[in-house]
Amino acid sequence: MSLKEIQNNMEYQKVILDQRLRYYEPNGERVYKTFADEISNSLRSNQKSINPKFFYDEKGSNLFEKICALPEYYLTNAEISILNQLDNKISSHLDGDFRLVELGSGSSTKTRILIQILESLQTYVEYIPIDISRILKTSSRILQSDFKRLNITGIIDEYESGLKFLKYYDTKKNLIIFLGSSFGNFDLEDGSKFLSEINSAMKKDDLFLIGLDLVKDKKILECAYNDSEGITAQFNLNILSRINSELGGNFDLQKFRHHAVYNEDQNKIEMYLRSIDRQTISIPQADLTLNLEKDELIHTENSQKFTISNIKQISEKAGFEIKDMWYDEKQYFAMILLSKND
Numbered sequence: 001m002s003l004k005e006i007q008n009n010m011e012y013q014k015v016i017l018d019q020r021l022r023y024y025e026p027n028g029e030r031v032y033k034t035f036a037d038e039i040s041n042s043l044r045s046n047q048k049s050i051n052p053k054f055f056y057d058e059k060g061s062n063l064f065e066k067i068c069a070l071p072e073y074y075l076t077n078a079e080i081s082i083l084n085q086l087d088n089k090i091s092s093h094l095d096g097d098f099r100l101v102e103l104g105s106g107s108s109t110k111t112r113i114l115i116q117i118l119e120s121l122q123t124y125v126e127y128i129p130i131d132i133s134r135i136l137k138t139s140s141r142i143l144q145s146d147f148k149r150l151n152i153t154g155i156i157d158e159y160e161s162g163l164k165f166l167k168y169y170d171t172k173k174n175l176i177i178f179l180g181s182s183f184g185n186f187d188l189e190d191g192s193k194f195l196s197e198i199n200s201a202m203k204k205d206d207l208f209l210i211g212l213d214l215v216k217d218k219k220i221l222e223c224a225y226n227d228s229e230g231i232t233a234q235f236n237l238n239i240l241s242r243i244n245s246e247l248g249g250n251f252d253l254q255k256f257r258h259h260a261v262y263n264e265d266q267n268k269i270e271m272y273l274r275s276i277d278r279q280t281i282s283i284p285q286a287d288l289t290l291n292l293e294k295d296e297l298i299h300t301e302n303s304q305k306f307t308i309s310n311i312k313q314i315s316e317k318a319g320f321e322i323k324d325m326w327y328d329e330k331q332y333f334a335m336i337l338l339s340k341n342d
């Protein structure tokens, strides 16, 4: 399939802002329909749930940035400390010019460290951020004005669509990055499939750098997802505001509480919204009337934590070879550099 066919199939609109910045955006009707259909299905199940990808409207993305700055949310600083020491370590793996491709780029704050590394090795750097959130437009503008040798092509869509696009893009080498332990939001089975999809979108000499949060003390983990300022609670509840404003829902946010617990058997944080009363909610544009019992939980996110042996196992299973692995000082977080195994 050609790139043009992919663009047409995905109903992308190409927006060219200038010579160094362009992005592909899906048709608004498709985005709205996906949201309505998925909400309608997942809130009808026995265990009601909302996919965490729907957290990220513009308000949700801004709240996530606030979470990253919280003292309890150690993940960001741990990952930054690894990235800050990566310069010489990763350069030895970068043979020739690489394009940087980022899954779930968000504000692209940490990406700056990698752009600087690539700029020190190459005449110019191409960057493809892929993110479901429209925050991509703002972050790309800021990056473009700060890095004069950076050329950006953004894809405002789901990871999987971005990967399809990448597969047919061209023959240049890619360094694909997936930061923030966002991979932990997949359940183990879907995560394993997704890693295989990344692998099959990669060419022989491409590299994949992934940041993963490690298993640690339950108290540290639960504090990270139950911060004292209540920002994570606002982030979690915002998903209901989004359903209200985009799908005509009538959730009363006062009648829900943020609930995040560590499941020690499965090494994952589970995040929910708890209904404090028996209540009925109507979401007309998802064609749904939702009955909730008192204390019933709507599942909104998992955040899987990993052990080194998990990481080795899932990487191998998806057809990767581990080229290198780096940790922060406290060994809270790991960054793993992978290549295709064949």
Ligand SMILES: C[S@@+](CC[C@H](N)C(=O)[O-])C[C@H]1O[C@@H](n2cnc3c(N)ncnc32)[C@H](O)[C@@H]1O
Binding pocket: 052, 053, 056, 061, 064, 068, 103, 104, 105, 106, 107, 108, 110, 130, 131, 132, 133, 157, 158, 159, 160, 179, 180, 181, 182
């Ligand atoms: C946990 S945040 C991480 C942001 C940034 N990479 C970091 O490390 O701080 C996840 C990011 O991925 C995006 N995202 C979540 N689910 C997605 C999906 N299914 N497809 C594309 N982007 C997604 C969100 O919009 C958000 O910017």
